[in-house]
Amino acid sequence: MNLDPKTYEKYAKSHAKKSPVLKDCACAFLVGGVICCIAEGIYRLYLHLGMPEVNVRIMTPVTIVALAALLTGLGWFDKIAKFAGAGTLVPITGFANAVVSPAIDTKAEGFVLGVGAKMFIIAGPVIVYGTIASVIWGVIYYFLHNGGIL
């Protein structure tokens, strides 16, 4: 095939990667949306089966966490995450993966300082700062509540 530089440039441009941001966002939107819809389906299923709503609110994320843990163990989670980007990171699946993945990978370092410690390498800060934020809000809420504002 004979190509002059200009035609080649055109050809190369047409085959170059399209703006990855757009594709990344589409994948994240799609996978994230699907995960939330699965959660919603599980939520409604549990309600339909007669589970009290207080428990459904706990058991729905617990089920998603368990599913994400299974997929992580089987090695499928990473493959989906590679495609989904933030789509698997932001739902509670990302939190589950952040716990389970290091737990499996650090087995060789032992169950105390390996599995037990390293499972919190990312989840730890999430829990720490989330809890601190909730303590601050709790104190503020106490005064607002007692002041009759809330």
Added chain:
Amino acid sequence: MKELLIDFLLVFAVGGGFCVIAQLLIDFTKITPARILVSYVVAGVILTAVGIYEPLIKLAGCGASTPLTGFGYALARGVEGAVRDRGLVGALTGGLTGTAGGITAAMTCGFIAALVFHGKPKT
């Protein structure tokens, strides 16, 4: 049937929307995924405190509760209930009580997975 479809579309749009915001942060800034998770949980607490998140939960159900901002929502709601029940001490107990299920499930699953599965050598 039409209502069900609209419900799920809202769940999809809101849940997917949270993911797109995080994806944009990853693509355009140097924020690491770990920082995104931390920011999302803290943002969830703040959005609940200012009263924005509750309507979003009512609107989109699991579309708002499944992203990690929903974890922050559970922390904030837990603390509110505990403060109402037992006063200022509730500020210390409510958050983790509200999220105990998810955290304990993650720990238990992590431990079981470590027993059952073998890690891959890092590439």
